[in-house]
Amino acid sequence: MLSVPLLSLLILLPLAGGLLALACGGRLRLARGAALITALVELALASGLLTLTGGAAQGPWLLTESAPWLPALGISYSLGLDGVSLLLVLLTALLQVLCVLVSWRQIDDRPGLYYFLLLVIQGGVNGLFLAQDLFLFYLFWELQLIPMFFLVGMWGHEDRVRASFKLVLFTLAGSLLLLLGILGLYASHGAATGSYTFSLAALAGTPPAAGVQGWILAAMLIGFAVKVPLVPLHTWLPEAHTQAPTAGSVLLAGVLLKTGAYAIFRVALPLLPWAAVPAAPVLMVLALAGIFYAGWIARAQEDLKRLVAYSSITHLGLVVLGLAAWDLMSVSGAVLQMINHGLSTSALFILAGLLQARLGTRRLADFGGLWGALPRFSAFFLFFAMASLGLPGLNNFVGELLVLLGTYRASPVAAVAGFIGLAVGVMYVLRMVQATIFGPAREDLAAPDLNSREMLVLGVLAAAVLYIGLHPGPVLELIEGPVRALLAPGPRVALAVF
């Protein structure tokens, strides 16, 4: 065991860096610099962990930390890092660096507070991905909600106040149901076993009676579904995404939505295995409904950011589909899809933000023929659009394939439906590409092409997309160990009903 509390460092470093940025106040250069350095150090730390632990070879847990916090109530400060959380922490760290770079010229109003909020989100999310105690998990769950309210509300676009209120009301109301679920689990576990604990391992070891599980799972799933977001609890997302500043959209899509899916994967289904069986078809239907519905709606969007936002819902629908099938392959694919979506959708949001900064509009009708004026931009746009579409050789293809194949083993009908749903996706992506970079050029679209900072940001993302698309082995290796460990004890979700 290492003597340096590396996991706590992952959480505390962004918080400390955030406070530093906050202390810089209105001094733009200082605040920006503090944020960039913090984000870079955090990325180095996360990548260091990847090499240090040498992948998934040593069983599910790569690193753990534990200390008593409120022993009288069975609450402990315990963190654990496995392949899945490592990947998510790494993704967050990468996106954070890019977020700071993307905001470089965009944000000049109260930069200290802005970077403070960005970094607090990172600290909270890292805590969430590492928490091995439900109380701690809930604490971090709540902690990451508030900064986004400010980010959207203070630095967002024209309709930002409404969007930030909707965001906070939906997510907080969901988290209250989650709280009731957690407390219900805590109380029923304590009443049954005599030991009151919030420890994930202990709770998973002795699940509560089957009768109670349904209620608890329902409360938890509603809380998580708001975040994912699952139709019909998704209405806050398009608005929040559309109104958020670019970095906000990136964090929202790349990281915060993942917390919902991650929670279903780590908390809801493993802790309540018996209720998960009847819940799986429901989840699948909702996930499929999301894929079709959001894909259809995306097709009709006039606003580029809104279109990408709806595409997020379809991608995460596929993630939930894979999780609900609860099969080694489908769950691994779902986890991989979380990473993939974080890479490709973030890139699309960044591109949309760049376009808005240059042309002052997000309306598809205002674009067209950009390939002539902005060739670099257009090349990246096409590349990430294709990645989002699931072109073989790019990252999403691998994840989608795994999810669908795994789901097929659990429920062929659902898998086929999911496959057809993906075809809907082709339509909106093609429309988006067509409306933006192809077609007749509009004469007044004169704007500078990407500068080197922007090229760097997008280049890094493109490299990651290509790497996972061409050589997914090492990433999947990291994912499969923890997934296997989580899947092992629970009953297999047989979906003969489908």
Add this chain to the structure above:
Amino acid sequence: MLDGWPVIAPLAILALGGGLIFCLGAFWAGRPSGLLWWLAVLASLAAGLFALSGPATGVYQGLLDVGLYGRLFTGLLALVCLLALLLVRRYALARGFAGEELYGLMLLAALGMALTAGAMHWLAFFLGLEMLSICLYILLAMRKGADQSMEAGLKYFILGAVASSLVVFGIALIYAAGGSLLMGPSLTPAGQAPGGLTLLGLGLVLTGLAFKLSLAPLHVWAPDVYEGAPAPITAFLAAGSKAAVMAALIRLCALLPNGLWPYWVLALWGLAALTMLAANLSALREEKAKRLLAYSSAAQMGYLVMALVGARSGGLSAALFFLVAYALMDLGVFGMLGVLSPVRRDLGRLGELAGLARRHPWRAGFLVLCVLSLAGMPPTGGFVGKLFLFTAAIKAGYLGLALLGALGAAAAFYYYFKVVAAMYLQEPPPGAEEPPTAGPAEVLALGIIAAGLLWLGIFPGWLHGLARAAVATLGG
């Protein structure tokens, strides 16, 4: 039985301090309000410090709990009084009501609160309740020339008098049935089961307490009174009198015989459910800062009573923990409103907070901390406290009540974030009035409150342990 004055030193200090301040004010021609303020601060500080040490259990003359529970509340109430004194100084000076009446009455009110919280005898309890109420009637109406302040005092007085009469009649009935004025024995008379008369008496007492705690449907006075009173006094009222009365309610829950428990819990259930819903829903449409926070403070009491239904399964310590956090939060929000208020009148509409974050980032940040704590967000004491409350209700098997509470809390997010949005998302109107500069005393008080809220949120273990130990001494 403990006798000897050291055990009641905190109360004696408050009483003597109050008396001394009145005498000095009356007989010292110059009415040195600065000196009197220092005296009051020292008295409340000394009372708090004296409350720190002592035996775990003990009863003074059969009247007062001087054990851990009583001392914990005496300490808390002395702290509330101290913080309120720090907050009220500049405010009162600028508005011309600083003087021996203000400081003396605040000490005496704190004495009444401590008596109420520590009483083990119905007479001591009633004495404390009356003392805190009468002092508060005057304090609320203290601001000279302000009609609203006068109206607030009068409203609180008339309704409070009715509540007091209900309590005293209830006590009479309990005495008639139980033959004792000691709280414990009066509820569990030797050799006979407690009957309907006791129950009726308890119901009347509970009604009176519900008024003081602003539990629905007896909460309608709170917004008017809170709005009319000078903001620091509102802070004192909201934090202190509720903590004291809640201490008594917690004690009653512990002392209640099993035979009466089912009726009692039914009443608590109803009060909690109604309060959580009514107060939160009323606050949704409120546009005035103090009224909104008055409803919020009523709703917080609703959550607290929700935990009391779990009194038989460890809910009391949760309530105690939350009460401490609650006192800090309400002192914080109302104290900050006092700091921000222009001299002519107190801050009114939420819109007056617009753009505060840009002009005064520290003040806005402080208010956000308190409001997030009220909403139950980490990393504040309100988060841990609310978690304890919900745990207590669910552990006791009241899932439906917890669900109602969650509904109320979900609605509450809307109005709490309205406060935050006003400060951060709205631009200041052109020509907005610049709030006065805060004095060092206020800064100190707000700093203590902020540190306390964060400390309770991050290291709740110490207070939770203390609360459990204190509640354990109540059982007898």
